[in-house]
Amino acid sequence: MRARRVIAAASVAALGVLSLAACGKSAPDVAAYVGDRSYSLDRVNGIYDEVQAKYGDAVRQEAGQASATPSPEQLRAPVTRQDVVNLLVSLELGKRLAAAKNLQVPDEVTPQQLEQSLRVPATTEYAKLWAEWVDLLQVFNQQLPPAEVSDESVMAVYQALVKAEAIEGGLPVADVRQKFGEGAFVGSATALSAALEEEANRVDVSINPRYREVGVPSLVSTGQSVIFYSLPYINEEGPVTDISSPDAASPSASPDAEGTAS
Incomplete structure (x- = not known):
């Protein structure tokens, strides 16, 4: 993607998120709270384990045919538990935002359409959740007026793409702007960021500290392929604080040990 412009198929958002401890929501077996909904660590692990199992089976079957x-x-599938948390939280916020704005979200995208690009079997819950999320993103991109494309927002998306190993690093903002073309997708991303941040503040979002670097799942089309990435909106320097749980402080609980970065 060194010389190609990036064309957005979906965007990413930055949200205001509070810690579990700050809100009195500190159950160590909960990965995230979104308003009155909670997502357990068991749910996250179940989605993650299913992806890894079915992906491994598919790879073994294909490899067996070639001896x-x-x-x-x-x-190992290119999915982490952090990716699962990102998807669950963003999907819940997106649904609430669509309902608040009376937006109709058609059921158009199927897991089968995403399977090859996502590199995850269509039969997994993860792929099904992604299909729901893309339906929402398409509606938001159509309904939310794009925001101003600032240098800061351009570089935020650029750094996320660098982390996903989708574009070369170390470029100045002028070169990034040239590669991004008019950068319309950055404007859409910024508009969605503002809308989701408002929704997150309204319903009260809390994240388990083991998932400090939370991001909104996103995809970008180069015209030849689709790139999946995540733009973090909270990290180790953010407002999250540890909860009293041995697992939360254990290195083995860190999503960084799970393989490919999001």
């Missing part, structure tokens, strides 16, 4: 033996790395 090859896949490596452990090849058997």
